[in-house]
Amino acid sequence: xxxSAVGAGRPxxxxxxxxxxxxxxxxxxxxxxxxxGNNGRLxxxxxxAEQYGVSRGTVRNALALLRANGLVTSRRGTRRVVLGTARxxxxxxxxxxxxxxxxxxxxPGARTxxxxxxxxxxxxxxxxxxxDGAVVTEVLRLRLLGRVPVMLERTVYPERTGAVIGGLAPDxxxxxxxxxxxxxxxxxxxxxxxxxxxxxxxxxxxxxAEGTGLLREIxxxxxxxGVPLLWSEDRFLxxxxxxxxxxxxxxxxxxxxxxxx
Amino acid sequence: xxxSAVGAGRPxxxxxxxxxxxxxxxxxxxxxxxxxGNNGRLxxxxxxAEQYGVSRGTVRNALALLRANGLVTSRRGTRRVVLGTARxxxxxxxxxxxxxxxxxxxxPGARTxxxxxxxxxxxxxxxxxxxDGAVVTEVLRLRLLGRVPVMLERTVYPERTGAVIGGLAPDxxxxxxxxxxxxxxxxxxxxxxxxxxxxxxxxxxxxxAEGTGLLREIxxxxxxxGVPLLWSEDRFLxxxxxxxxxxxxxxxxxxxxxxxx
DNA sequence: GAGTGGTCTAGACCACTAG
DNA sequence: TAGTGGTCTAGACCACTCC
Numbered sequence: 148x149x150x151s152a153v154g155a156g157r158p159x160x161x162x163x164x165x166x167x168x169x170x171x172x173x174x175x176x177x178x179x180x181x182x183x184g185n186n187g188r189l190x191x192x193x194x195x196a197e198q199y200g201v202s203r204g205t206v207r208n209a210l211a212l213l214r215a216n217g218l219v220t221s222r223r224g225t226r227r228v229v230l231g232t233a234r235x236x237x238x239x240x241x242x243x244x245x246x247x248x249x250x251x252x253x254x255p256g257a258r259t260x261x262x263x264x265x266x267x268x269x270x271x272x273x274x275x276x277x278x279d280g281a282v283v284t285e286v287l288r289l290r291l292l293g294r295v296p297v298m299l300e301r302t303v304y305p306e307r308t309g310a311v312i313g314g315l316a317p318d319x320x321x322x323x324x325x326x327x328x329x330x331x332x333x334x335x336x337x338x339x340x341x342x343x344x345x346x347x348x349x350x351x352x353x354x355x356a357e358g359t360g361l362l363r364e365i366x367x368x369x370x371x372x373g374v375p376l377l378w379s380e381d382r383f384l385x386x387x388x389x390x391x392x393x394x395x396x397x398x399x400x401x402x403x404x405x406x407x408x
Numbered sequence: 409x410x411x412s413a414v415g416a417g418r419p420x421x422x423x424x425x426x427x428x429x430x431x432x433x434x435x436x437x438x439x440x441x442x443x444x445g446n447n448g449r450l451x452x453x454x455x456x457a458e459q460y461g462v463s464r465g466t467v468r469n470a471l472a473l474l475r476a477n478g479l480v481t482s483r484r485g486t487r488r489v490v491l492g493t494a495r496x497x498x499x500x501x502x503x504x505x506x507x508x509x510x511x512x513x514x515x516p517g518a519r520t521x522x523x524x525x526x527x528x529x530x531x532x533x534x535x536x537x538x539x540d541g542a543v544v545t546e547v548l549r550l551r552l553l554g555r556v557p558v559m560l561e562r563t564v565y566p567e568r569t570g571a572v573i574g575g576l577a578p579d580x581x582x583x584x585x586x587x588x589x590x591x592x593x594x595x596x597x598x599x600x601x602x603x604x605x606x607x608x609x610x611x612x613x614x615x616x617a618e619g620t621g622l623l624r625e626i627x628x629x630x631x632x633x634g635v636p637l638l639w640s641e642d643r644f645l646x647x648x649x650x651x652x653x654x655x656x657x658x659x660x661x662x663x664x665x666x667x668x669x
Numbered sequence: 670g671a672g673t674g675g676t677c678t679a680g681a682c683c684a685c686t687a688g
Numbered sequence: 689t690a691g692t693g694g695t696c697t698a699g700a701c702c703a704c705t706c707c
Contacts (some may be wrong), residue, residue, distance in 0.1 A: 165492045165695060186537070186634060191673060202697045207674085214660045215476070220595060223674050224630040224705035230596065230634050236664065238657045251666055277448070294664075334657050335491065337478060341650035342603050342623045360621010360646055362603045371483040373447060373491050385621055389602035389669045392653050393661045395594050396499045400654045400661055403497065405512055405553075408650045426676060452692060463678045468693085484693050485686035 167208035170199055174209060178218055181233050188226040189219060217393030233393055242333055242368060244290050244300070245321035245382075250401045256291030259317035260352065264309065274367060275375040284309025286322070289352050290381075297387045299352050302379040334371040339408040340364050340390055343382065344397070353384055359386060365408055423665055431460055433622030435470060438630050439479055439586035440493050450480060450488040478654030489654060496655055503594055503629060505561070505642075506582035520578035521613065525570065535628055536566045536636040545570025547583070550613050551642075560613050560647045563640040583667040587637070595632040601625050601651055604643065614645055 149252045164172075174189075183189055191199070195206045210227065213219050216219055217233035240247040248255035267275065267283045275283070283303050290298040302322070311329045312322055320323070328334075343363045350357040362381040391400045425433075435450075444450055453471070457464045471488065474480050478494035501508040506539045509516035528544045530534065536544070544564050551559040555603040563583070565573055572590045573583055580586070587593075604624045622643040653662045 151606060167695075171608070185571060204697060204698085209697080210674095211657065217596065217598060217661070220632055221674070222595070222705085223703055225633070225673065227674085228634040230630065233598065233663075235660055235662070238655065238660045241660060241662060241664065247664055251586070253666070254495065258663075284441045287470075310441065330417075333481070334481060335478065337652065337654045338655065338662060339650050339652040340601050342621050342644075342646040344621070344646065354486050360603050360605070360674080369481070369491065371481055372486075373481045373489040385603040385605065387667055389599040389600050389665050390596065390653075391663050391665060391669070392651075394499065394502060394597045394599065397494055399499045399502060400476060400478070401497075401502060401599060402495065403502065403508055404650050404652060405514070406649070407647055408652070428676075452691080465679085466677060469676080471693095481684085482693070484684055486692065488693085 149387050165208075167205045167351055168212070170201065170205065170209035171212040174213060175218065178213070178229055183229050185229055185231065187229050189229065190225060212397065213394075214239060215398065217395075236338075236391065239323075240331065242300070242336060242366070243321050243323035243341055245324065248292055253292045255320060255322050256294070257290070257318065258289045260287040262286045262313065262317070264313065269301075271303055271378065274378050275303070277305060282306055282309075284313055286312060292387075294385070296353050298383045299349055300379060300381045302377055305375065305378050308376055313322075331376055333368050333372050333376060335373075336366055336368040338366050338390075339404075341407060345382070349382055352383075355384060362388065364390070410512055410626045412653050418424065426469075427474070428466045431470035435474060436479065437530055439474070439490055444490050446490055448490050450490065451622065452487060468524040476654075476659065477623065478656070496654065499594065499597075500584075503597060503627070504558070504584035504601065506585065509553055509611075516556070516581060518581050519550045519552070521548040522552060523547045523573065523574065523578070528564075532564055532639065535639050536564070537565060543567055543570075545574055547573060553648075557614050557645070559642050559644045561640060561642045563638055565638050566636065569588065569637055592637055593631050594629050596634075596636060597627055597629040599625055599627050599651075600665075602668060604668075606643070610643055614643075616645060623649065625651070 157273065177183070192203050192206045194211070196203045210219065210221065214221055215380055216235050219227045220230055221227050236247065240250050245255045262284070264282050264284050267277050268279050270278065271277065271283055272281065283305060286302045288300045289296055290300055306332060308326055311326060341363050342360045345353065345355055345357055345359040345361050347357055347396050349361060350359070362385060364381045366379045370376055432634060438444070453464050453467045453482045456467045471480065471482065475482055477496050480488045480489055480491055482488050489663045497508065501511050506516045523545070525543050525545050528538050528542050532538065532543065532544055533540065544566060545565045549561045550557055551561055569587055569592060572587060576586065602624050606614065606616055606618055606620040606622050608618055610621070623646060625642045631637055655662050
C-alpha cells in the first residue's frame with residue numbers, strides 16, 4: 148500500500164469530536180440502554196472496528212475511555228465485560244457547583260459572604276505558584292440547593308482570574324462559567340477529601356453546631372499549561388453529598404494520605 | 409520495510425513488564441528527581457522515542473500513564489509540562505490497609521471484633537451480585553497505626569472468598585494479601601467517600617464520642633471478569649487520613665453525588 | 670487450537686502553539 | 689512556518705482464556 152493513509156487525521160471541521168470519542172459516546176449509550184446486558188460481554192475489538200468502519204486502534208482508544216470510567220473491564224484472552232453504569236460527571240460539573248446542581252435537577256444558590264483582595268499567604272504562594280508578595284482574591288460563599296444551605300466555599304484566585312471575579316454581582320452564580328467565558332481553560336484538577344470540625348464561621352453560615360464534622364473538599368485547578376487557576380476549600384454539611392471514584396489496577400488516580408492535607 | 413515488525417510484542421519472559429510501563433517508571437523517577445525542573449518541559453515524543461529506542465506509540469503509552477497520574481500535562485502544539493510529583497498509590501496499597509501503612513513507614517495493627525457467616529441482606533445481594541439466599545462472611549475489625557486506633561472496618565465477603573478469610577487467626581493482618589495468595593485477582597474498585605456520625609459501636613471501638621463525624625470510605629472490588637470480591641465500609645477517625653484524586657478534562661473518574669450513598 | 674485483548678512498529682495527516 | 693501532540697491506519701506477534 149504505497150498510497151495508504153489518505154483519510155487519516157479525520158477531525159476536519161473545528162469543534163468536531165474525534166472519532167474515538169464519538170464511538171465511546173455511542174457505545175456508552177448502548178451499554179446504558181442494556182444492549183449487552185449487565186455483566187454482558189462486548190463484541191470483539193475487531194468486529195467493532197468492522198462494524199463502525201474504523202481501525203482497531205480507534206476502537207481501542209474508545210474502549211480505553213470507557214474502561215477509565217469504570218463501565219467495562221478488560222483482560223487478555225476474553226471479551227470485555229460490562230461492569231455497570233458508573234455515571235461519572237463531566238469535568239465541568241465537577242468544578243462548578245452550579246453546573247453540578249443543575250445536572251441533578253436542583254436549583255443552585257449562592258450568597259457571597261465576603262470578597263476581598265489581600266496578599267497571598269505562604270501556602271497560597273506555593274499552591275498557586277505565585278511570586279512573593281503577590282495579591283490574591285478571596286471569596287467566601289454559602290452555596291444552597293433550593294433554599295437549603297449545603298456548603299461553605301472559600302475560593303482563592305490569583306490576580307489575573309481574581310480580576311474577573313472581583314467585578315461580579317454578589318448573587319451571581321457560577322464563577323467557573325464566568326472564567327470559562329473569559330477564556331480560562333480548565334484542564335486538570337487535584338481534589339483532597341477529608342473531615343474537619345466546623346468552626347464558628349462554618350457553624351454560623353451553615354446553621355450547624357460548632358464542632359460538627361464537615362466533609363471537606365480541597366481543589367486546585369490548572370490550565371493546559373499547568374498554570375494554577377484557583378484553589379478552593381469547600382465544606383459540606385454531613386449527609387448532603389458524597390464523592391465516588393473509580394479505580395483500576397492499570398491506572399490509579401486515588402490516594403490515601405496520612406493525617407490532614 | 410518488508411521484513412518489519414520482527415521484535416514486536418516484546419514481553420518474552422513471563423512476569424516481565426511491558427516496555428511502556430518500564431519507560432513510564434523510568435521517566436517518573438527522572439521527574440521526581442527534578443530532571444526537568446518543576447514546571448519544566450519534557451522532551452518531544454519523537455526525541456524520547458529515539459532516546460529509548462522505541463516507537464512513538466510506545467512513548468505515548470508511557471506518557472498517558474503519567475498523564476493519568478497527574479504528573480504531566482499535555483496539549484496539542486507544545487511540549488508536555490511537569491505538573492508536580494503527585495505520588496499516587498499502587499492499587500494494592502489502596503486496597504490493603506496493611507500494605508498502605510507499611511508503605512507509609514507505620515506499623516499496621518488489627519483486632520478482630522467479630523467474624524460471622526449469615527444470609528446476605530438485599531443490598532449486599534445486589535452489590536455482590538449474589539443469588540437469593542446466599543451466605544456472606546462479615547468481619548468487623550479495628551485497625552491501628554502503631555497502637556493508635558484509626559479506623560473501624562466492616563468487610564463483607566461472598567461465600568467463596570469468605571471461606572478463605574473465615575479460617576484465619578483473629579490477629580492476622582492483611583486479608584487482602586491472603587486473598588491475593590489464594591489466587592483472587594483485584595482489577596477494579598469503586599470508592600465512595602462521605603461523613604457519617606459515629607454510632608455506639610464506632611464510639612466504643614474507636615474511643616470517640618457518639619456522633620463524632622467519621623470519614624467513611626465504602627469500597628467494592630471486582631476481579632478482571634467483573635465478579636465482586638468484597639464490599640467494605642471503613643470509618644476513619646477525623647484527622648487520621650485524607651483521600652486525594654487527580655482528574656483531567658479528558659478522563660474524569662471522580663463524581664460528586666447528592667446525599668448519602 | 671481458535672479467539673481475544675495487550676503490546677509494538679511505521680507511517681501519515683491534522684490542529685494547535687509559538688517564534 | 690516549524691515543531692509538537694492528537695488522531696488514525698495497517699499489520700505483526702504475543703500472552704492469555706476457554707473450549
